[in-house]
Amino acid sequence: MTTLAERLSGIDARIAAALEACGRTGDEITRIVVTKFHPAQLVRDLYALGVRDFGENRDQEAAPKAEELEELDCHWHFIGQLQSNKAKSVVRYADSVHSLDRQSLLESLAKVTEERANPLDVFIQMNLTQDENRGGISPGDLLRFAEAVVAVPTLRLRGVMAVASLEGQEERDFELVAEASDRLRAEHSDARFISAGMSGDFELALTYGATHLRIGTAITGNRA
Numbered sequence: 001m002t003t004l005a006e007r008l009s010g011i012d013a014r015i016a017a018a019l020e021a022c023g024r025t026g027d028e029i030t031r032i033v034v035t036k037f038h039p040a041q042l043v044r045d046l047y048a049l050g051v052r053d054f055g056e057n058r059d060q061e062a063a064p065k066a067e068e069l070e071e072l073d074c075h076w077h078f079i080g081q082l083q084s085n086k087a088k089s090v091v092r093y094a095d096s097v098h099s100l101d102r103q104s105l106l107e108s109l110a111k112v113t114e115e116r117a118n119p120l121d122v123f124i125q126m127n128l129t130q131d132e133n134r135g136g137i138s139p140g141d142l143l144r145f146a147e148a149v150v151a152v153p154t155l156r157l158r159g160v161m162a163v164a165s166l167e168g169q170e171e172r173d174f175e176l177v178a179e180a181s182d183r184l185r186a187e188h189s190d191a192r193f194i195s196a197g198m199s200g201d202f203e204l205a206l207t208y209g210a211t212h213l214r215i216g217t218a219i220t221g222n223r224a
């Protein structure tokens with residue numbers, strides 16, 4: 001049995017080694033620990049180990065957790081599919097939404113952030129499959145959608161987000177994301193980040209330029 005502290009430092013060591021192997025520095029890396037399915041206490045334990053960036057994928061679970069932990073300086077990253085009717089709740093605690101994947105959600109986020117003092121950070125979630133019905137923005141639609149995002153003053157476009165689609169295709173997927181990111185960055189220099197890489201593929205994602213790693217089980221252990 002390993003402890004939480006051992007798993008965290010083990011992952012950080014692997015991140016550092018992967019970065020060194022591809023000649024990158026850690027300056028622009030945000031390691032997000034995904035705490036879905038785990039109680040608020042696990043967030044406290046991670047916080048005590050220095051973690052500040054946490055990821056959640058369901059508002060029903062994240063909202064009460066964030067509220068219970070309000071006194072801590074946690075940065076909450078919302079990474080799951082977001083129903084438009086939950087947008088209002090999510091923007092109360094989330095500093096960033098990684099799963100902006102459609103026009104209707106953009107409109108909802110614009111509306112619920114209208115009164116906000118600091119802009120909400122958003123990543124455009126990519127659809128890397130040929131299946132138009134899958135969630136996410138296709139590479140060919142990225143720049144047009146990005147124009148609509150940057151037109152909303154209360155949203156700050158940070159970059160692209162992706163979940164590798166199929167086992168065995170991670171390499172191709174991360175390459176598509178890197179290409180999409182290059183095109184986005186050429187138009188919007190601030191939108192330079194790439195949210196990609198999970199427990200099973202973060203080292204590969206790092207070689208393709210990932211900046212925001214979303215790591216769950218490799219750190220937290222299996223869901224409670």
Ligand SMILES: *Cc1c(COP(=O)(O)O)cnc(C)c1O
Binds near residue numbers: 214216
């Ligand atoms: C759960 C989840 C993760 C973390 O997955 P692990 O395999 O546990 O590291 C990352 N991204 C998203 C969108 C998730 O839902």
